[in-house]
Amino acid sequence: QITLKESGPTLVKPTQTLTLTCTFSGFSLSTSGVGVGWIRQPPGKALEWLALIYWNDDKRYSPSLKSRLTITKDTSKNQVVLTMTNMDPVDTATYYCANSHTKYSSSPFDPWGQGTLVTVSS
Amino acid sequence: EIVLTQSPATLSLSPGERATLSCRASQSVSIYLAWYQQKPGQTPRLLIYDASNRATGIPARFSGSGSGTDFTLTISSLEPEDFAVYYCQQRSNWPLTFGQGTKVEIK
Numbered sequence: 001q002i003t004l005k006e007s008g009p010t011l012v013k014p015t016q017t018l019t020l021t022c023t024f025s026g027f028s029l030s031t032s033g034v035g036v037g038w039i040r041q042p043p044g045k046a047l048e049w050l051a052l053i054y055w056n057d058d059k060r061y062s063p064s065l066k067s068r069l070t071i072t073k074d075t076s077k078n079q080v081v082l083t084m085t086n087m088d089p090v091d092t093a094t095y096y097c098a099n100s101h102t103k104y105s106s107s108p109f110d111p112w113g114q115g116t117l118v119t120v121s122s
Numbered sequence: 123e124i125v126l127t128q129s130p131a132t133l134s135l136s137p138g139e140r141a142t143l144s145c146r147a148s149q150s151v152s153i154y155l156a157w158y159q160q161k162p163g164q165t166p167r168l169l170i171y172d173a174s175n176r177a178t179g180i181p182a183r184f185s186g187s188g189s190g191t192d193f194t195l196t197i198s199s200l201e202p203e204d205f206a207v208y209y210c211q212q213r214s215n216w217p218l219t220f221g222q223g224t225k226v227e228i229k
Contacts, residue, residue: 037218047158047166047209049218062217063123096165106213108156110168110177 002026004036004097004113011119012087018118022080022097029055029075035100036080037109038071040093048093052100053080089120124148126210126221134229141197143224145210150190154214157186157195160223161206169208170195200226 008020020038027034037052051071052060061069070083080097094117098109125148135141145155157170168177170186173193183198197204205228210221 039220046222047211047220049211049220052218060216060218104175105152105172106154106156106211108168108171108177108211108213109158109166110171112165112167114165 002099002111004099004111006095006097006113006116008095008116008118010117011121013122014088014120016087018082018084018087018091020082020084020095020097020116020118022082022113024078024080024097024099024113027099029053029073029078029080031055033102035102035107036073037098037100038080038082039096039098039109039112040091041096041115042090042093045093050084050095051082054102087120091118092120093118123217124151124212124215124219126212126219128208128210128221128224130224131222132225132227134227135200136229137200137202139200141195141200141204141226143195143197143208143226145188145193145195145221147191147193147212147214149215151212151214153189154212155186155188155193156211156213158209158211159204159206160209161203166209197226202228 004024035054038050053071094115096115098112153173158166160166174186
C-alpha cells in the first residue's frame with residue numbers, strides 16, 4: 001500500500017522560505033519510472049501543479065514558479081523536499097504531494113497525500 | 123502551456139441522472155489525460171487515466187472517453203457520493219496542467 005504524508009510549517013511570513021517534506025512508503029524513488037510531484041490548491045480554487053522529481057533525479061518545475069522552487073529527494077529516507085522562496089500571501093494553499101509512475105502514458109498522480117495547509121501572513 | 127477548459131463549471135443534477143463532463147485541451151494531448159474527483163475537505167482521487175482507463179477500485183458507472191483535444195467523463199447514474207468537483211489533468215507537454223474543475227451538485 002502506497003502512502004504519502006506532507007509535513008512542514010502551517011504559517012510562514014511574507015518573504016520567508018517554505019520547506020515542505022513528503023514522507024512516503026510502499027514504493028522506492030530508486031525504482032525506474034517512479035516520481036513524486038507537488039500540487040497546491042488555494043482555498044476554494046483549482047489544483048496547480050508545482051514540481052515533479054523522478055527516480056533518475058530528472059526534475060521538472062512549473063515555469064511560472066521555477067525561479068522560486070527547488071525539489072530534491074532522499075531515497076534512503078523515502079522523502080522528497082520542496083522549497084519555495086519569497087513566500088507571499090497569494091501562496092496560501094493546501095500543498096499536496098503525490099506518487100506518479102511512467103508505466104501509464106498519462107503518468108497520473110495516485111495516490112495523494114492528505115495535504116498540508118500553509119498560510120502566508122505577517 | 124496547454125490550457126484545459128472544463129465545462130460546464132457547475133452541473134446540477136439529481137441522483138440517478140447521467141452526468142457528462144467535458145475537458146477540452148488547447149492543443150492535442152493524445153490520450154495523456156487523467157480525471158480526478160475531489161469531495162469537500164478531501165484529497166483528490168484518481169478516477170481515470172490514459173483518457174479511458176478506470177483506476178483501481180473505481181466503480182463502472184464512471185467512464186472516460188476521447189483523444190486529442192476533446193475528452194468526456196461520464197457518470198452513468200449519479201450516486202449520492204458522486205456529488206463533488208472533478209478535474210482533468212494532462213501530461214502530454216510540460217508543464218503539467220489541470221482544468222479549472224466542474225462541480226457536480228445536487229439539484
